[in-house]
Amino acid sequence: MIPAFIITGYLGSGKTTLLLNTAKEHFSGKRVAVIVNELGEVGVDGRILKNAYSEVLELPEGCICCTMHTEFEKALTELKEKYNPELLLVETSGSAEPFPVMISLQNLGCVIEAVICLIDTKNFHLYSQDDTARHQIGSSNVLVLNKTDLVDEDTLKQVEDIVVSLWEKYLLRNLFTNEPVFKSFKLYKTSFGKLPDEVFSGVFALQEKLYHLNDKDHNHNHVQQVVYFDKPLDYEEFLNMVNNLPTNIIRLKGILKLKDLPEALVVNYSFGNLDTSYTLPHYEGRSFLVLIRSFN
Structure with a gap:
């Protein structure tokens, strides 16, 4: 079973920068495959990440969480057969929620080690009311307050308090039992997406069997x-x-x-x-x- 990490977060929160720094600091010498999902036909992040990772697969047209379940699972199956990666990283679109990706990864036999949500502490007040951003937070078990070098301590504390309250309110739950998928979360404060080894060591591995939630409209604005x-x-x-x-x-x-x-x-x-x-x-x-x- 391939261990997998999902990287989520709103537009401009620093997902690609995190992946670049992670490649240098934590995955040197490993066969690591990255799947990048971006809105539109031009994949910027995929082109950048190809300079850092062994294999990068771009899914640039459409959104995994809306219309690309089949394409994503087909691409992942081919990636496993042709490349046999030791580790898989999935970077979602900034306007996507991670839950459908979690479902697909589990269906294909991957072990979800962590769902990492990046929060742009400097600009969080500009998108904190966005439903997608809130569900990204509630669907993650590793919360990363990023760009902390750009804010003062008071602002950082305010963002932290809001993010924690949003996690509690929008926490992902099992549809049939109403039990929370994540029993807890870990919060990190950093700049440039730099994270310690423990994030990628499997200590946050998701054990809960996931089931589809209630269907709801998902509109990209x-x-x-x-x-x-x-x-x-x-x-x-x-x-x-x-x-x-x-x-x-x-x-x-x-x-x-x-x-x-x-x-x-x-x-x-x-x-x-x-x-x-x-x-x-x-x-x-x-x-x-x-x-x-x-x-x-």
Whole structure:
């Protein structure tokens, strides 16, 4: 049976950064396969993670939690047969809930070691009312308050209190017995998604047999637009574009080739915050940016 970790969290919470740091610090020398699910036809995270992991499978069209049960299970079966990974990581879309992924993994004989939910402490107040974000928290047994370097102690404590109360309110329950799937959770406070060894050592393994919950509508309140660039951009030109984004753009990510920079730049922007600290030394594809806008 293959051990599996599910990485969930709202748009821009730091899931891909966590996976990059996890590969370096915890999984060196292991055959680790990653399944990445993103809305839209362009898989940014998959292209980035291929520089860090042995095998990366992208499921970029549609959402696992809504329409992709069959595709996900088929892809996972093929991955197990062809690659025989020692460990599986599944990064869900930022607008997806992890429960259907948990069901599929159990159906295919995987042991769910942990469901890890990342929370963007700096911007949590901007999405804390979103139902998907709340169910992501309630469906996880490892809660990670990320980007703590960007907030003060009072803000961090406020976010922690809200997250704990949301976990208790939205806790995933067995449909037939009404018993909680998780008896407890572990909370970590970190930056750049860096976590200790114990998170990946199996101490949080899910033992409960899962059953489908009551069906409910699951609507995505986001739309994606992809912009391609045939020539390298000037950095100031790029910054000017970011500074003049429409107010309904809540997420921007992509890979850019810039003038006078030898390596492609990984772009991450969410809720007004821009991060360009990661580069791809051997990227040969086109420059592109994915803009995710809210239509609430």
